[in-house]
Amino acid sequence: xxxxxxxxxxxxxxxxxxxxxxxxxxxxxxxxxxxxxxxxxxxxxxxxxxxxxxxxxxxxxxxxxxxxxxxxxxxxxxxxxxxxxxxxxxxxxxxxxxxxxxxxxxxxxxxxx
Amino acid sequence: xxxxxxxxxxxxxxxxxxxxxxxxxxxxxxxxxxxxxxxxxxxxxxxxxxxxxxxxxxxxxxxxxxxxxxxxxxxxxxxxxxxxxxxxxxxxxxxxxxxxxxxxxxxxxxxxx
Numbered sequence: 001x002x003x004x005x006x007x008x009x010x011x012x013x014x015x016x017x018x019x020x021x022x023x024x025x026x027x028x029x030x031x032x033x034x035x036x037x038x039x040x041x042x043x044x045x046x047x048x049x050x051x052x053x054x055x056x057x058x059x060x061x062x063x064x065x066x067x068x069x070x071x072x073x074x075x076x077x078x079x080x081x082x083x084x085x086x087x088x089x090x091x092x093x094x095x096x097x098x099x100x101x102x103x104x105x106x107x108x109x110x111x112x113x
Numbered sequence: 114x115x116x117x118x119x120x121x122x123x124x125x126x127x128x129x130x131x132x133x134x135x136x137x138x139x140x141x142x143x144x145x146x147x148x149x150x151x152x153x154x155x156x157x158x159x160x161x162x163x164x165x166x167x168x169x170x171x172x173x174x175x176x177x178x179x180x181x182x183x184x185x186x187x188x189x190x191x192x193x194x195x196x197x198x199x200x201x202x203x204x205x206x207x208x209x210x211x212x213x214x215x216x217x218x219x220x221x222x223x224x225x226x
Contacts, residue, residue: 042218
């Protein structure tokens with residue numbers, strides 16, 4: 001089944017403790033992206049990647065890191081999480097840039113206390 | 114700059130009523146793509162439709178229909194004979210020829226039995 005797999009689904013952590021949210025897609029998509037969803041703000045892009053070793057900042061990159069060492073994987077790293085990073089996170093992939101539309105992962109609900 | 118506006122934050126309708134969700138977009142590109150996504154209470158994001166800027170034909174899929182009008186920069190979504198299962202947050206999105214997706218802030222639809 002074609003899908004984007006995110007783990008974990010739920011995560012509660014403490015301020016400053018490094019964490020990684022994994023994302024993997026099995027569709028051989030070139031384009032991958034991370035979003036965060038907050039009430040009243042919709043989805044905001046954190047980082048995106050057009051291909052292996054090519055990443056770029058989205059609208060809200062501060063406090064996050066990403067890497068794209070393999071085409072299928074695009075982990076999101078929070079080196080020192082803070083409470084304002086409490087949010088619902090989505091990984092997404094697309095065949096290419098622009099108009100193909102995204103396939104989204106199931107989401108990761110992160111709480112930083 | 115690209116922008117998507119969903120002015121309706123929350124809508125409630127009684128089951129079997131028709132409901133229209135509004136989406137207005139801004140872009141300077143002549144080539145762009147418009148999307149609707151559904152986010153049910155379980156939280157995942159489900160792709161509903163994609164429309165490119167050169168195709169102004171309205172589309173109907175079962176109880177769902179979409180009205181794309183370039184003259185008013187609108188891409189409205191109508192659910193006919195609404196059902197409780199239609200209760201969800203619906204996002205309109207715009208993708209240009211660059212690398213970005215622009216989401217609206219979403220409309221939360223509640224269908225009352």
